[in-house]
Amino acid sequence: MYSRRGNNKGKRGRAPTTAFQAISSSKSWPATGPRTETEGASLREGGKRNMNLVASVSRSSGLEKGGDDLKDNAVQEEYREFIRDKVIWDTQNLPALPKEELERRDEVRENILILLRKLREGISAAKRSDAFAIEVYETSFFLAVVSRSHRRISPIVSQVHPELYADTPGPHPNADVAFLVSLIYHLAASYPLQTPFQQQLSIVTGQLLPPASPQHKWIKSIAASLRQSNYTRFYQLTTTSALPLSDDLSLDALSLRPQSSRASAEKALSVALDMLQAKVRERAWEILRMAYHELSTAPEGATWLARSLALEPDPETVTRWLDGQSQKGHVKRKEGGGERWLTCKV
Numbered sequence: 532m533y534s535r536r537g538n539n540k541g542k543r544g545r546a547p548t549t550a551f552q553a554i555s556s557s558k559s560w561p562a563t564g565p566r567t568e569t570e571g572a573s574l575r576e577g578g579k580r581n582m583n584l585v586a587s588v589s590r591s592s593g594l595e596k597g598g599d600d601l602k603d604n605a606v607q608e609e610y611r612e613f614i615r616d617k618v619i620w621d622t623q624n625l626p627a628l629p630k631e632e633l634e635r636r637d638e639v640r641e642n643i644l645i646l647l648r649k650l651r652e653g654i655s656a657a658k659r660s661d662a663f664a665i666e667v668y669e670t671s672f673f674l675a676v677v678s679r680s681h682r683r684i685s686p687i688v689s690q691v692h693p694e695l696y697a698d699t700p701g702p703h704p705n706a707d708v709a710f711l712v713s714l715i716y717h718l719a720a721s722y723p724l725q726t727p728f729q730q731q732l733s734i735v736t737g738q739l740l741p742p743a744s745p746q747h748k749w750i751k752s753i754a755a756s757l758r759q760s761n762y763t764r765f766y767q768l769t770t771t772s773a774l775p776l777s778d779d780l781s782l783d784a785l786s787l788r789p790q791s792s793r794a795s796a797e798k799a800l801s802v803a804l805d806m807l808q809a810k811v812r813e814r815a816w817e818i819l820r821m822a823y824h825e826l827s828t829a830p831e832g833a834t835w836l837a838r839s840l841a842l843e844p845d846p847e848t849v850t851r852w853l854d855g856q857s858q859k860g861h862v863k864r865k866e867g868g869g870e871r872w873l874t875c876k877v
Contacts (some may be wrong), residue, residue: 580606582613588652601653604663610653611667614646640674644683647671651687660698668695669705673799676712679806681720688713693737703739707746708776708796710735712803714750718757719807723814725754745775753807762815766841769804776800808841815840820861820874828853828870 588601600606651671654664672691675683691713696703713735717728732750740747749768756764767773776797819826819839826836833846842848853872856862865871 580609582610585610585649587649588656599656601650602657603653604657604659607650607653607657607659608663610646610650611663614643614650637678640678644671644675644678644680647674648686651690660695662699665695665699665703669709670795672709672712673795676716676799677802679802684716688716691735693735693739696739704793705796706739707744708793708800710740711746711750712796712799715753715800715803715807718754719803719810722807722810723757725758728754749773749775757811760818762811762841763838765811766838769808769841774800812840812842816856816861820876823874825865826853826862826872826874828872832870 585600585606588599601610647667647670650667654667668687668690672684672687675687678684691709696706714728714731717731718725721727732754736742736747753765753768756762756768819836826832828836828846828850830846833849834844836842836849837844840849840852842852853862857864857872860875862872862874865873
């Protein structure tokens, strides 16, 4: 959905050539509490804890040696650095990547989500409630959304709750986006029904998402446009310029570093909107095929189709999309019609 792209050449000397780049350690979270020497899962190698062997709290239930390590604040912070130092998640030029690289990207992404789940289990078991815990939960949620995996999103979307922030003094700069992403996800997952969305909206409406805020008004307007099947209004509300967010942040990379947390949040918002648009587009397309025998990709017709289907407003984009639909047997070019297309029965 977003087309803004940053330039990373200045920092790295050259643009990244693969989806992942190894990065050096960046100690952003100070360790708190004493470091406990344990055996087994948390064995140190060369004076450094072997994070690959840290036991999962849920699997060990504290019965294994080191089974409670992730309940310790210092170990949690060290484990967070272990996750952060694995990769930079570079999303530049992803559509041009070969199939093997895309599969590798998905595999690494899946591994990161598993590690974050393991860390959340330790935080939950320790009943930790501070800025560190919030950052881990937010990062987990945003990365899960970018993965577009419902089985990864579902377990954590319910944890994006005002109680997550209740015991930690503000500000909470990413709370508004986290709530918006959760609301959009509920709209997409249950579309055209809105009961889960309305339930979630009643939960998150409050100090962190006030009813008078631009974000709250924006998401309610989106829901209203869907109830009314006003697809042109939906398109207008989900364009980049309509988002109730600052526009001075890079959206071209999703990193595991705190300084890019806002960009990560907005990237997740972009993906969530894309998921919702895809759902709405399917329904709008069914209606168009039932209502119209013929469509046009001439400039005026393409603009109207783009608004109706939440596509980029240019004839080339609309034509490419119709080409894809023709392969499914939904439309076909009119003989000698040039920019005219005939719809097929639903």
